[in-house]
Amino acid sequence: DTVLTQSPALAVSPGERVTISCRASETVSTLIHWFQQKPGQRPTLLIYLASNLESGVPARFSGSGSGTDFTLTIDPVEADDTATYYCQQSWNDPLTFGSGTKLEIK
């Protein structure tokens, strides 16, 4: 299975720029997608196919990368961005998710 590795947690102050990384154990082309999950809520799609912003998602969110290394950037961070962020790949079978990065806003 394709393992997606994410750093477990980050803490930043409002207004700062934050980058969340996702590293794949094998190439996934650009078939990486990013989700936000706030406590007690369902996941919501932020970015699809590595760099495409989902409709309705603020332009503060952006994604980049290809192959095995991917990044989700939030600039500037707001207090409401407190959540866990997951990457997910759909290039290889089975579909897999990263373990999530918990973002704390100081």
Add this chain to the structure above:
Amino acid sequence: EVQLVESGGGLVQPGRSLKLSCAASGFTFSDYNMAWVRQAPTKGLKWVASISYGGNNTHYGDSVKGRFTISRDNAKSTLYLQMDSLRSEDTATYYCARHYVYYGSPYFDYWGQGVMVTVSS
């Protein structure tokens, strides 16, 4: 507005069965592949199973293969997950998710609110 509403969860003993449902609205259900994704308490997300828009093709994660069955009724716009031989490790919130396909590349664009399944004696 796309809506996915899961139901059928609850407490079940190990070895027993449970059937989840996901009622879809706000889109043409029969045009989309669908999936189940689960999340164990305090853990991350894990794909469980997917089904093609017509229901002819199904695909399962190794941890549920042979025990779970995904199906759909397009006339009722409803997705199902039949879970047999349940184990304690199946305890999780189960989400129904829609597969959107963009130029041949799939991703989950909408999720239901989730339904909790607890497997315990």
